[in-house]
Amino acid sequence: MVLRHFKKIIAAALFGSFLAAEAMALDAPYDHYVFVPNRNSADVAILDANTDKLVARVKVGAIPHQVAVSDALGKMIVTNTKDNTVSIVDLATLKTTATVKLGHEPEHMEIAPGGSFAAIGNIGEGTISLVSLTKDIETKRITGLHEPHNMTFSPDGKLLYVGNLGANFVSVINVAKGKVINQIGVGEAKGIAALAGTADEHQGIINVTRTPNGRLGFAAYGDGDVMAVLDLRTQKKLATIKLGDEPWRAYSTADGRYMIIPNNGDETVSIFSTQAPYREVARLKGAADMTGVNTGWFETTAFVISRGNNKIIMLDLVEMKNIGEIKLPKGTPETGVVTPDGKKLYVALSGTSEIAVIDTRYRKLTGRIKNVGKEPWGAHMVGALNYCH
Amino acid sequence: MSERNPGVPIWSAHSIIAIRAIIILALLLPATVLAGDRIEHLVTTATSLSRTPLPPLNYIRKTCADVLCAARLIKTHLGPKARLEKITHPDTDTIRRVTSVPSLSDSKRLPPDTLQFSLDRFGRKAVSEIETVLSHASGNNKTLPSNITINLRNNRGGPLNRMLRVASLFLGPIPNAIKLSGADNEKMLAIPGNKQKLAFKTLKLIVGPNTASSAEIFAGLLRVHAKALIVGDQTFGKDYLLRMVPVNHDWRLLVPVEKISVPGTVIAGGIIPDESF
Secondary structure, eight states, X not given: OHHHHHHHHHHHHHHHHHHOGGGOOOOSSOTTEEEEEETTTTEEEEEETTTTEEEEEEEOSSSEEEEEEETTTTEEXXXXXXXXXXXXXXXXXXXXXXXXXXXXXXEEEEEOTTSXXXXXXXXXXXEEEEEETTTTEEEEEEOOOSSEEEEEEOTXXXXXXXXXXTSSEEEEEETTTTEEEEEEEOSOOOEEEEOTTOOXXXXXXXXXXXXXXXXXEEEEETTTTEEEEEETTTTEEEEEEEOSSSBOOOEEOTTSSEEEEEETTTTEEEEEESSTTTOEEEEEEOOSSEEEEEEETTTTEEEEEEXXXXXXXXXXXXXXXXXXXXXXXXXXXXXXXXXXXXXXXXXXXXXXXXXXXXXXXXXXXXXXXXXXXXXXXXXXXXXXXXXXX | OOOOOTTSOHHHHHHHHHHHHHHHHHHHGGGSOOTTOHHHHHHHHHHHHHOOOOOOHHHHHHHOSSHHHHHHHHHHHHOTTOEEEEOOOOOHHHHHTTOOOOOEEEEEEETTTEEEEEEOOOOTTHHHHHHHHHHHHHTTTTXXXXXXXXXXXXXXEEEHHHHHHHHHHXXXXXXXXXXXXXXXXXXXXXXXXXXXXXXXXXXXXXXXXXXXXXXXXXXHHHHHXXXXXXXXXXXXXXXXXXXXXXXXXXXXXXXXXXXXXXXXXXXXXXXXXXXOO
16 A cells, blocks of 8 residues: 555656656757657657657647657747647757747648748638747738648748648648748549538548658649649649549658558558659558558658558568558557658557557567657657658 | 930830839739639639639629638529538548548348448448448358348438449449539549449348438449339439539538439439339
8 A cells, every 4th residue: 555655656756757847958959859749648758769768748738739840949849739829849948938829720830941930730710820930929820721731841941832621722822921822723623412511521632742852742632532743843733643542641751752642442552653754653452541651761661550450551662562560559550750760660659658669670569668648649850751640 | 325205204204104004904903813812713613613604703803802702603603503501620630530420320130131221421431331330240150141221311412432432332343334414515434443342132222302412323323233122212303413612711612513314214303212111
């Protein structure tokens, strides 16, 4: 009995010390840390990728959704979907320097090239907030979007391409003017044969995924089973290509050779060459409810996260074939991140308080980082190919 | 040095050029394709879809200050089949968790060898739900029931492509299965063949006055290609396809584009069942 109480006290003290993160500091550069937003405990766990240990938990707003880091400014930005705010945290001190009020349901964001401001989608009200990361204020709220989901900057940062979950087109924003200046159609308008008032589930465009050189963008349209290839410098649509059923979104390999698209309707994965004529080089077996794709070990392997089957499907990107799967611990895999050197994959398991660690070379689960917080939702690293769902 | 007419001051000559330029620009502006103009995007899209003559863009711009007003005006011109609907935004957790509102209900095994279920909608996961129900009904010996009964009485329709995927489960791939007739064109749609076709002996469909649109097309396809027996009451009789045009974050315009028919049976006016229920 006494021992049990003692254990509780020790556990509470340890947890308290993690939450009192103000006393701690991170070592720059920040590219060896993994940032994990925890939806249910309203904090961000910071892990050290060198040791796979929890370093700190930083309190933020309610239902944190995505984390982004401006390495240039040494700041972490966290969207708090329920609070309609974004938290800006100084990484050197782990102190929250500002909590900026945004529009309804801010979720996804992208830091502009140079790192001085961020674009944040308020999906609940169809707007994008531009937030200065030097002044910690919202500088502009742009209207005219349709359930704005993920977004991508052009290489020079002058244009912002927004995937509209509620439409079959990509909106293009002139950042300096703070206005939508173009809408690029992707696939034909959705065909509905139903009586008035019939509930309809739609899935427009989740994201415009750019090649690492920033020149091309790939926008998959879920309801239309197609993907558009865009020139991000000129806003031109270069091609429209057919996918499997209900494609989720495109994920780029780190070398930019391929785009990998999970088709959740028919549980397949399409792999496209990013070289014209943007040919589908393989369509491989996937699994149920795929929510993320990561690539690693010199871009030889793709790891496809299946939320529905609680596992990772592995694809050989040299032979273009399925090469097995990794069963995950009990919990629900959400999204993941591969370290910038391509050697380790971290996957958030929202049903537990854990992060799964995968060795990309030996293609196996090598560890579980426990007690990172309640409902870990994603994993993000500086210098990695980050994404959010 | 350039020569000039000493009778006309230079500032005056420049002013005339400037005024002329302004007048030309003012004349051109309404017809100029301005990127990012949402009213123009709406008008262009609705016009290309419907082939119905709409008021000129200039008129719509003059009449309406915002895109929702323009959508109302266009809807009026498109006629009574067009709809302007408030969007019910999905819970975005539903999207990212790749879940769906169930399409099936009331599944049960009826003796001696029948599986019956209600297909109430063509949701994102309708195909996998049917596969799951069939898998459970197969039992340990993995034998599918010989007879399948699908209740469509509460199915008010849905996206055409999702309906075709469900039809594919029962029919396999069929080319030229549906005819879409637009104002000046016709095209045939195929039933895709991504999934393995189910094996069954008999198929019965229960329909009623609330069975509409995609559900009627579904019933027609199964009647023609799988000799499904249709029982119940006459269906609603809605046989045209609407194309969705997003207006703004909260509204969408549904433009009637094509009449849908299934070669080999009649949908217009409602499906007459083979037997009353």
